[in-house]
Amino acid sequence: MTSMDMAGFPILTAILMSTVLGLLVILFIPAERTRLIKQVSLSFASIGLVLCVLLYLSYDFHKGGLQFVERSLWVKSLGIYYFNAVDGINLPMMLLTSIVLFTGIWTMWELEYRVKEFFALIFLLVAGVYGVFMSMDLFWIFVWYDVSLFPMYPLIAIWGGTRKEYGAMKLTLYLLAGSALILPAILYLWVQGGAHTFDLFELQRIGFSVFDQRLTFLMLYLGFGILAAVWPFHTWSPVGHVAAPTAVSMIHAGVLMKLGAYGVLRIAMTLCPEGLAYWSNLMALLAVIGIVYGALVGLAQTDLKYVIGYSSVSHMGIVGLGLATMTVSGINGAVFQMFAHGVMTALFFSSVGYIYDRTHTKIIPELGGLSKTMPVASTFFILAALAGIGVPLMASFWAELLVFVSAVKVFPVGGVLALMGLIVSALFMLRVVQRTFYGDKNPRWEHIPDVNGFLAVPRIILVSIIFFFGLFPKFILDVVQSAVIPFVGRF
């Protein structure tokens, strides 16, 4: 199917509706029928997945630009448009979202506690995520952004683990404090643009004064940066990840944190290129600190989820660094890294989730020697760790390579420092792998069954995606590049 064939069909709205309808259908199923709820959830998630894959395949990257545009006036007096479209930047993000949703729901197949509410909230969350990625109107981006944040509170506070209520509250308040900066910035741009449109591209054509760009860029960067776990606003992230249940961690680290980086790229960098030029050193500095700091703190952790949490801070630093370079390969790498990191952390959390569900511990010294009793579960984690290090053949290798090549060119000192951070992070990943999975067999875990075939499926999907894009990076870079080259040309 080509984009021509699908011209009449509002595929983006259909993707959005796959989650909204999923939510509504789940609300009308009696709470006792947990199996049916799970089946319905998985079906709606797979509809989303199929549609996103179709969308990805039918996007014409030779032509580039916005495709599958759906645009209609929503609120006349303010100039709000229901405006959905995809280009090379949000297309991989949409694909990522559908993959993580699908595998996340499958991973939670064994959930038995308040099943109905869990999946309803997951769909609400993902509706928000899809919405942010596909909207090209500032009002809707903000609305969907907040929609994706507030289900996190009940999701963590009800189904979470360690210090769940504290983690949930901290996360929610931090992220909404971020939107306390985003909304004024959006409204400010709207007013400066003549107060008649929230359409991102119309605002881009109008253009803003240097002062306005610097001011709003900073507000947007800090606001979205909180969600992207930019140091020093990252503290909610490890706490939240540790507290959250498996699928929520997967969606949260895999997709939700990308919203932050995506917001910076889509709104702040599109509308305020002057602001980016002015603040890029700050961005690079905070990103480098994040990379190094995340790796160093991760080295000292004994809780598996904290380890992944801090490695996420470090990896999101790489995204920030790539964006700050303002070069084609840097931003290419950043977008690729968002995708690769999303899939990788989903795998990470999904394997830790399995281990935790069975052993009821995620403290590294207590585990030990797991590869002898649970070889399959261990393999998944070790593969994720290798992806985290950025081993060749894996998707994140290309992403990190692109970012660092351009970072070392643009910010020689920071780039080299960040590379050192990467070495530390390799060290700590390998250390975790060694302590958790190798060493002497721990008799406590001997009776625990390994991942069965059914539950292995979502993890295998994630692993194959990591390898697929590691072997054929062109498949994603062509798409991303089609959007990034004209984007960088405007700087």
Place this chain on the structure above:
Amino acid sequence: MTDFFLFLPEFYFILAALAFFIFSLNKTAAPWALHRWALLLAGVGLVITVGASHQEGMIFFDCYRVDLFSQVFKVLLTLGTFWIIFSSSELKGIDPRQHAEFYFLIFVCTLAMMMLVSAVELLTVYVSIELSSYSLYLLVSMRRNADEYVETGIKYFMIGVTASALMLFGISLLFGVTNTTFIPQMIQSLPLLMSQPAAVIGLLLALSGFFFKLALFPFHIWAPDVYQGAANQVTAYIATASKMAAAALIIRFAGLSGGANPGLIKLLIVLSILSMTFGNLVALIQKDIKRLLAYSSIAHAGYILIGILSFSERGFAAAIYYAMAYLVMNYACFMVILKIAGDGHNLQIKELAGLHERSPLLALTLMLGLFGLAGIPPTAGFTGKFLVFAAALEKGYLFLIVIGMVNATISLYYYLIIIKAAYLLKPVKPYPALPTDSWTRYLSLILIVMMIYLGIFPDRFISLTEAAARTLF
């Protein structure tokens, strides 16, 4: 004859009040029968008011202005009244012998507030305010076991009459400097007189009377005690319908002023910031839900003021929209509270524990209402905040908006505490199952749909509020 039709909704409410006056004379009617009658009369009143919503004109020697603005608010007022009466089926907070008086006072108060939103002459305004205030003083003191709450009634009355006295003094000063009580004429001459201290003091004193009704900081002191001390239905009425009238009055005055001087705007900005910040910070530590909602209402008065102090058509429209959204969300919260506290006691937050099992629908209604109050999309509350902020930013008050947003984040904390209680906490002692009749379920669904519809499809309502705001000038 057309004059009569302009006054028809008010006239209807006079008759309805009279009916209950007669009921109150012979104490034979059973409480449930009274409730049916009240519900029927309020329902018909709502229909009549909606039917009269497109009328326009001036009556009573130009003291009384019927326009889209006043009619929109009359619809909101009667809707609020209808809802409150709907939730009064188990009026346990008030002695059964006084139920007829309760409905009588509710109808009188609604009548007074309907007059208030149309009045454009200071004495008419004053009479309407006093009529509504005196009904409320009585309603507040009607609570059963009044001994516990006797302080509340007296406090409300004392503070209320003091505010009235100040307002009357302010009005007399304004009359003294302008030689008129007709607001449109007064507004024309007032800007030239603003150099005179008497005019400034008069205006400020008159405004404080209005701010008292809205419970804006620093005129809020009565709110927490009255919310806590009054019977739950009365609190709900004060929190919904009476807030509409106060907001309408201030918007009407701001609209008639046709642009304010910078000093007044600065003052309003300060009041708005203080009101939001104070309300939200004190609400953080509350344990009693009604008291918490009282402080949250102080904060919301600040948000409404943000729209008003923009002094633009968009700002007034935003304030009207906000009031509309606030009515729906606040009533949604109160409906759940009234239902849970069926015996009329003051509900504590911890009593909500396990609500999601006792009644998932009520829990969902409460959650959406609270998220709406916190300003989380896709609810009406978010759109309301978005609109008032957009209007204020158009005037360049970026700093005010940032403070408003920070406040919204603070407020989220205490709303989340309530949601946590409803969805997470395990009840200490087992609470009985919560029977909900089908009407309550329908109303819950309607409220849920309204909150989301107003939030996602605001276009039609924004056009309506803008049309209403245009009639103000």
